Amino acid sequence: MIPDKAPKEDVFHGSEDLKKEAHINSFEKYKELYMKSIENPDEFWGDIAKDFFWKTKHTGQFLDYNFDVTKGEIFVKCMEGASTNISYNLLDRNVHERKLSDKVAFYWEGNEPGDELTVTYRELLQRVCQFANVLKSQGVKKGDRVSIYMPMVVELVVAMLACVRIGAVHSIVFAGFSAESLCERIMDSQCSLLITADGFYRGDKLINLKLLADEALQKCRDKGFPVEKCIMLKHLSKEAEETSLGSQSPPAKRSCPDLQEKQTGRVKKTRPVPQVPWNPEVDLCWHTLIRGASDECEPEWCESEDPLFILYTSGSTGKPKGVLHTVSGYMLYTATTFKLVFDYQPDDVYWCTADIGWITGHSYITYGPLANGATSVLFEGLPTYPDISRMWEIVDKYHVTKFYTAPTAIRLLMKYGSEPVQKYKRESLKVLGTVGEPINPEAWQWYYNVVGERRCPVVDTFWQTETGGHVLTPLPAATPMKPGSATFPFFGVVPAILNESGEELEGPSEGYLVFKQPWPGVMRTVYGNHQRFETTYFKKFPGFYVTGDGCRRDKDGYYWITGRIDDMLNVSGHLLSTAEVESALVEHEAVAEAAVVGRPHPVKGESLYCFVTLADGVTYNRTLEAELKKQVREKIGAIATPDYIQNAPGLPKTRSGKIMRRVLRKIACDERDLGDISTLADCSVVEQLFQNRCYTAE
Ligand code: PRX
Numbered sequence: 001m002i003p004d005k006a007p008k009e010d011v012f013h014g015s016e017d018l019k020k021e022a023h024i025n026s027f028e029k030y031k032e033l034y035m036k037s038i039e040n041p042d043e044f045w046g047d048i049a050k051d052f053f054w055k056t057k058h059t060g061q062f063l064d065y066n067f068d069v070t071k072g073e074i075f076v077k078c079m080e081g082a083s084t085n086i087s088y089n090l091l092d093r094n095v096h097e098r099k100l101s102d103k104v105a106f107y108w109e110g111n112e113p114g115d116e117l118t119v120t121y122r123e124l125l126q127r128v129c130q131f132a133n134v135l136k137s138q139g140v141k142k143g144d145r146v147s148i149y150m151p152m153v154v155e156l157v158v159a160m161l162a163c164v165r166i167g168a169v170h171s172i173v174f175a176g177f178s179a180e181s182l183c184e185r186i187m188d189s190q191c192s193l194l195i196t197a198d199g200f201y202r203g204d205k206l207i208n209l210k211l212l213a214d215e216a217l218q219k220c221r222d223k224g225f226p227v228e229k230c231i232m233l234k235h236l237s238k239e240a241e242e243t244s245l246g247s248q249s250p251p252a253k254r255s256c257p258d259l260q261e262k263q264t265g266r267v268k269k270t271r272p273v274p275q276v277p278w279n280p281e282v283d284l285c286w287h288t289l290i291r292g293a294s295d296e297c298e299p300e301w302c303e304s305e306d307p308l309f310i311l312y313t314s315g316s317t318g319k320p321k322g323v324l325h326t327v328s329g330y331m332l333y334t335a336t337t338f339k340l341v342f343d344y345q346p347d348d349v350y351w352c353t354a355d356i357g358w359i360t361g362h363s364y365i366t367y368g369p370l371a372n373g374a375t376s377v378l379f380e381g382l383p384t385y386p387d388i389s390r391m392w393e394i395v396d397k398y399h400v401t402k403f404y405t406a407p408t409a410i411r412l413l414m415k416y417g418s419e420p421v422q423k424y425k426r427e428s429l430k431v432l433g434t435v436g437e438p439i440n441p442e443a444w445q446w447y448y449n450v451v452g453e454r455r456c457p458v459v460d461t462f463w464q465t466e467t468g469g470h471v472l473t474p475l476p477a478a479t480p481m482k483p484g485s486a487t488f489p490f491f492g493v494v495p496a497i498l499n500e501s502g503e504e505l506e507g508p509s510e511g512y513l514v515f516k517q518p519w520p521g522v523m524r525t526v527y528g529n530h531q532r533f534e535t536t537y538f539k540k541f542p543g544f545y546v547t548g549d550g551c552r553r554d555k556d557g558y559y560w561i562t563g564r565i566d567d568m569l570n571v572s573g574h575l576l577s578t579a580e581v582e583s584a585l586v587e588h589e590a591v592a593e594a595a596v597v598g599r600p601h602p603v604k605g606e607s608l609y610c611f612v613t614l615a616d617g618v619t620y621n622r623t624l625e626a627e628l629k630k631q632v633r634e635k636i637g638a639i640a641t642p643d644y645i646q647n648a649p650g651l652p653k654t655r656s657g658k659i660m661r662r663v664l665r666k667i668a669c670d671e672r673d674l675g676d677i678s679t680l681a682d683c684s685v686v687e688q689l690f691q692n693r694c695y696t697a698e
Contacts, residue, residue, distance in 0.1 A: 002031050002488055007556040011480035012448065014457035018430055022343045022477030030478040030488075037491035044491065045520060048336055049079065049328075052089050052371075053097075055301040058082035058328075065518045068543045074534050076518040077305055078329035085299035086308065086331050087132075087165040090370035091125040092299075101125075104375045107349075107398050108154050111201045111381035113390075119154050121373070124161075127154075127290075129297035131162035134289045138229055140193060142167030142300050145310065147191035147227075149173045149182055149213055151200035152380040155233050155286070156356050157366055159195045164308065167300035171310040171322070174357025175200070175207065177637040179215035181320075186216065187225050189310050189322055189527055195286075197233040199274035203385035208274040217282065233286040236273045304328035310527045311359055313465040315536065316548075316566045318579035322527030323359075323465045330468050331371060333521025337469040337490060338368025341459055342402040342431055343476050349428070351377035351394070352404040358574070359465040360435055363521075364404060368469070383409050388416045392424035392451075403451075404433035408572040410443045410451075411603045418450045426451065431476045433459045436573025437605045438561050444483035462486035462561050464547065466537070468521030471495075472559050485558045492519035495559060497551055502541045505553075512565065513551035514544035567661070569598040569606050574639050576608070578661075581642070584635035585610060588628055590618045595651055595659050599644065599668040607643035609668035611689070613651060620647035644668070644694040650685035652677070667693060 006027040019025040024033065037044040042062040049058075059081035066075055094100040101122035108117040119127075140146060146163050148170055150156040156172075163170040171189045173182050186194065196213040199206060210232055217227050305326045312320040338344060350369055354360035369376045377398050383391050383405075391413070395403065413421070432452050434444075439460055448458050458481060462472040471493045472486040479487050489495050494516040497505045505511055515522075522545065526533040540546050550562035564570060567578045578596040585594035593613040598606035612628065614620060625645050633641045652663045666674050667689045677683060 001557065002034055003557045004031070006480045008480075011482055012457070013480055014431075014477045015455050018343065018457070019477045021345060022475075023340055024343075024475050025477045027478050027480065030475055034489070034491055038494060041492060045332060048332055049082075052331065052335075053084060053093050055083045055085075056081065058304065063329075063518060063520065067517060067538065067545060069534055069538045070542045073530070074538050076329075076522055076524055078326075078332075078520045079304040082304045082328055083301045084304075084328060084331070085165065085167075085301055086327060086367070086371075087128055087161045088299045089331060090161065090367070091121060091128060094121045094370070094373045095125050098373055100373045103373065105370065106154055106157070106376055106378045108378045109380065109394055109397075111203065111385065113386065113393070115380075117154060124154075124158070124370075126295035127158045128161040128165055130290050130293045130295045131155075131158050132165035132297040133293040134231075135162055135168065135193075136166055136297075137289075137293070138193060138231075138284070140166065140168050142302075143307070144168045144193075145171055145189045145191040147171050147173060147182070147186045147189070147194045149175055149177075149194060149196045149209065149216075150233065151175050151197055151207075151209065151235060152355060152378060153197065153200075153233070153235055154378065155197075155235075157378070160309070160356075160362075160366060165297055165299050167302050167306065169307045169309055171312070172357055172362070173312070174355055174637070175209060176355075176357070176639055178634050179212045179219060180635050181637055182212065182216035183219035183223070185312050185320065185322075186220055186227060187223065188312075188320075190225075191227060192229070194227055194230045195233070196230060197235040198276050199236050200380065201236075201271065203382045206272060206274060210274060210276050214277055214279070228282065229284060230279075230282050231284045231286050231289065232276070236271075302327050305524070307524075307527075309362065311362060311465055313359075314568060314575045314577040314580060315532075316568055316577050316579060318577055318583050320580075321529075321532065321536070323523045324525050324527045325468055325521070326524050329520030329522070331367065333469045333519060334363040334368035335371035337473075337521075338364060338374070339372050340475055341461060341470050341473050341490070342404070342433065344369075344372050344374055344402070346373070348401045348430075349375050349377065349398050350402040350404075351379070351398070351400045352433075353379060353383065353391070353409060354404070354406070354435075359463075359468075360404075363469050383413060387420070388413060389420040389423050392421050392426055395426050395429060396424045399428040401428050402431045402433070403429060404435065406436040406573040407434055407439040407443055408436070408604055410434065410439070410447050411605075414443060414446045415603070421450055426453070429456050431459060432456045433461055435461045435463070437570045438563060439484060441483040448483070457481060458483075460484070460486045462549075462559075466523040467519075468523065471515070471519070472561075482554075482556075482558055485554075485560045487558055489559075490519070495551075496544065497553055498541055498544070508553055508555050510550070510552040510562070512541070513547045513549045513559070513561070514541055515547070516544060518545070569596075569608065571598075571601075571606050571608065571639060572604045576636075576640055580636060581608060581610065581632055581640055584632045584640070585612055585628060585642075587635065588631050590614055590624055591628070592616075593651060595648075595661065595664055596642075597661055597665045597668050599665070601643070608640070609644040609646070609664075609694070610642045611646050611648035611651060611664060613648050646689070646692060646694050648689055648692075650682065650688065652685050652689070653681050654679045655681045657681075664689075
């Protein structure tokens with residue numbers, strides 16, 4: 001339970017200035033509202049829902065659910081009977097009712113300094129309607145799934161909200177994923193259309209996105225799932241046509257027909273541009289399609305529990321899970337968490353550095369901020385390009401007030417000391433946020449002291465793709481902070497800590513983090529596999545949603561996430577399943593068996609340490625090592641590239657043949673204290689592995 005009084009010692013507080021304007025400015029007020037959200041959720045959320053537009057009002061209970069597998073099917077229903085459209089709430093409502101038509105929705109900052117665009121709410125509404133009409137003209141209907149594989153550009157937001165406008169379900173695939181991963185996701189959600197771009201730059205590196213998209217579509221075709229249409233945005237613009245036309249094929253077949261018309265025109269620096277292969281039977285040009293499309297589009301009114309989007313997240317069995325979120329609950333939850341956790345005020349300029357391809361970008365670049373009529377920075381580039389001051393340069397350029405990033409970025413920048421930060425003023429900053437993995441107290445202190453100059457509270461937000469929005473988090477002007485703790489639950493969220501036998505622990509304790517009841521934004525199912533949803537999150541401890549994270553509660557009631565307790569790794573804030581990497585490795589003919597574990601990494605949090613047992617007659621060498629790394633990169637994406645690969649003639653197994661990963665983790669870290677290994681079938685394997693350890697990562 002939440003303590004009555006906040007602790008006074010060893011805690012940090014937000015500034016008095018922040019408290020003056022804050023929505024929730026004391027711990028007591030937080031506690032009072034929290035109790036209301038639990039004891040009277042209908043009234044609590046009902047009041048919030050009044051701010052939104054509903055075509056029809058909900059009838060009955062605000063939330064109806066079953067979290068207990070022993071009592072029947074798991075379900076969560078929020079605001080049954082209500083109908084609405086999120087794009088209407090995010091755009092029309094802001095333009096027409098709140099008179100925000102000229103307010104900036106996004107400052108787009110390109111990879112290259114100087115590449116920039118400003119988009120107002122009115123413009124965003126028009127562009128969303130226009131593209132929604134395009135989708136309709138291509139036969140996309142309510143309930144159809146549309147796959148989006150795009151860089152961080154305004155059109156990505158336009159594409160997602162155009163789907164929402166017509167009730168189609170978007171499935172965004174992070175543009176860093178491989179063609180294979182894209183194909184797998186397109187097929188799993190049976191998408192009828194793909195939206196992509198010619199390419200983009202990440203720092204100095206050109207990513208030829210269209211080539212990857214084509215490769216993915218070819219794989220889909222080979223597997224008997226032809227996707228009929230692919231819409232391509234010209235992001236790298238006009239120059240594309242000059243260098244992309246290969247000599248072998250006739251230009252009409254190879255180039256995007258509308259490349260002459262440069263509508264985007266924002267990438268100023270001349271750079272090599274990607275090859276743009278063109279298949280006229282499938283490919284359509286974004287710019288050609290929107291020409292002449294009306295910028296008015298009546299929204300499709302959706303039921304509360306209609307699907308909104310699917311977003312894939314790694315699953316411990318290896319196959320990614322399509323997490324499904326639905327309309328009303330997700331809208332209310334992301335809007336409310338955004339407003340209260342960042343203490344959003346109308347004159348804020350907010351910047352979340354995540355990619356929209358991940359849940360953080362969905363909830364806290366698109367849905368939450370737009371629902372509040374906020375102005376955000378949408379950044380295409382990297383924190384280190386062209387130099388390590390880029391973040392702070394952007395903060396000063398746009399006068400960013402609320403800033404949200406990941407511990408891995410903080411640790412990376414921390415390595416370069418305070419000088420690159422202090423080159424910029426950062427006077428506008430008021431609240432700092434972090435997400436994605438536990439933040440180590442040293443990084444927290446640096447963020448608080450150096451970046452925020454002890455003025456800005458740090459909101460350490462714990463949540464998951466599945467939770468839709470923040471579930472454990474401080475409120476900046478109400479919660480005294482402890483570096484490294486995600487502090488207390490958000491409104492409507494009831495956490496508990498269980499031991500291995502499923503008993504709930506009281507007071508200071510450590511165990512499995514679970515939630516006792518749903519909140520509006522929690523996922524509803526795994527797309528196409530409700531059974532997997534129940535097994536993954538509800539079977540282990542009937543009656544609870546199981547997060548998969550370990551957690552400690554201290555004497556003051558603060559929650560501290562201790563990390564994953566399943567076979568998932570968190571590399572730079574991205575969850576990866578060890579099984580997925582292992583299966584990519586064993587697909588190589590030289591590999592007979594693979595076992596992957598995490599090894600602590602000073603910047604990434606965890607790095608991938610892979611043990612491979614080779615097939616008979618194969619010898620291990622540098623070429624094979626490079627091939628294996630490439631194999632994983634191509635199967636999953638660059639984020640999964642192994643840091644270490646060790647030749648393992650044998651793996652430590654129990655007599656029943658189970659790999660003892662606990663022992664492998666120790667070997668990866670060169671820790672000799674192995675605990676009890678009496679169940680190992682052959683102990684000599686362990687010594688051999690210690691002797692062959694990898695000492696350097698590339
Ligand atoms: O292990 C937790 C970690 O990230 C996992 C969720 O990953 P994903 O679904 O990709 O979503 C990431 C962005 C919300 C969690 O199960 N995690 C996320 N935020 C924190 C965290 N661990 C500790 N502290 C956090 N603030």
